[in-house]
Amino acid sequence: MISPTPPGTRDVLPDEMRELRAISERLRGVFEDAGYGEVWTPTMEYEEVLARGDERAAGAGYRVFDDQGGVLVLRSDMTIPIARLVATRYPDAAGPIRLCYFAHSYRAVERGSGHSREFLQAGVELIGAPAPEGDAEVIALVIAALSEAGLKRHRIGVGDGSLYRILLASFDVPEAERLPLLEALSRRDLVGLEARVERLGLPAPARELLVELPTLRGGPEVLDRADGPVAGAVENLRACHELLAEWGIADRVIFDLGLVRELGYYTGAVFEVYDPAVGFAIGGGGRYDDLVARFGRALPACGVALDLERVHMAGTEEERLDERR
């Protein structure tokens, strides 16, 4: 008799579960010590409410029908529900609101893609703190939490989701061309990106900047190479770097000017969390200064979500590498 679970979902047995719990508890300890209080939001939300945060995020989820025919969706991330929660449950709170979560989210990814449809996230949201201090706080917190969870090699890639948009606007690239370019960028398809840029027929300096900016990756020195129309936006990354250098953790950060996150609500710095022991990102996030306002309170915010199962895999791989030495 075969009793399958749906594609992209799985059972977690005790040995793995114990390790996932241990990681969760260490992360939670660091988050709570830093003043981030854990919240829970419903697994199901009204589709029209989530769509206020991001049309695509609402569409990416599983649809659920309630007994009145209302359309609910399973949350596809925790950031939009927490933006809703902050606007409705903390309508008057002064000063930054620091929240964290440990919860599953759901995405109706393509069958056979190997992606999970149910994934366990640990994350933080810092609401009411502007850039660059807010960005630096979140970066530092995630680095510290992953160290506490046992990782040693983790790094955070930091870019700015607005950089490429600023370039496209300043070179008057036609609107219809912008989305395909941004999509190629978010897929890290630099060959396809270059081919598309060539076809735009721009003067050489503009063409070169559009092709080269996404390849700028490294220490703070890469920030000096991004001038022209993006010099202002890069200034925030530089200020962020100064704070992280003061705190002695700047070596954990890789500036990555080609970094673009998929979700549409990011307005500034974007983050991707890596561990060289594994070939995939273990988390990501960014600044979303317009999102909470869509639910009724104008507050700058940023956050990071870690994929706990991937953090666990990174820890296991790091141990293997250490043993081989």
Next chain:
Amino acid sequence: MISPTPPGTRDVLPDEMRELRAISERLRGVFEDAGYGEVWTPTMEYEEVLARGDERAAGAGYRVFDDQGGVLVLRSDMTIPIARLVATRYPDAAGPIRLCYFAHSYRAVERGSGHSREFLQAGVELIGAPAPEGDAEVIALVIAALSEAGLKRHRIGVGDGSLYRILLASFDVPEAERLPLLEALSRRDLVGLEARVERLGLPAPARELLVELPTLRGGPEVLDRADGPVAGAVENLRACHELLAEWGIADRVIFDLGLVRELGYYTGAVFEVYDPAVGFAIGGGGRYDDLVARFGRALPACGVALDLERVHMAGTEEERLDERR
């Protein structure tokens, strides 16, 4: 701007979340020390798979449609998924399998009923251990875990889901009458039950037993008053009591011969967990010796699920009562 959550769901803010986590961690500690390993199963399951466990349980859940038009449901409890997990992931394991879980389940309850549609359960499943030892182990474990979580007044009501069915069969009550009688019993509608029994036109001793058995509630002495056709089934409860008395916790148990749990998979002892500080059950469970076989492995089993938010409320109420003294 109003951004509601769906009826029967809610946000949990940090103060409450911290207390729910503390309760969870204490329960998990007791479960793990007793050899119960935590598992996770997917929130969504194929409807046809869950329906093997219990038609009604599958129907009680929210339906979700996947990208291929497959019908998934949100799990409405963890017992059926764990029965599936045991049959598929432990096809050869010898000896009892001890599992626990901390997870949300979902029921599409009626709007306005005040019931949660998303509820956080902590539970144990003991698979491969027959009655009465298995029943007694689970009862003792739940009592110990709730004590560790800070409760002092908790009790477990213990009945046997088969008792009333045996009576109805032995008195040749027509099949069509049995379900309404069992439903009145599971609603604890003793007035409605008596009216229905009167209409059956049975001889006085049978009529009296059908009306009185559900009112038998108390210490082990109530077991002596249930004789006749149910004497054999009551023997298991007596054996269970002897074990609990040996372990010094028999005073925590209330025998309740009218106890019938709603779910269709219970085959023997049934449990309801109470705390006199609050007016609702904080958990329940029972023996389900046929369920795992429906997924391919014939193993006796029993388990209990606690409603964590209700356990938390009971703890808060107990504290209030203690302060008043």
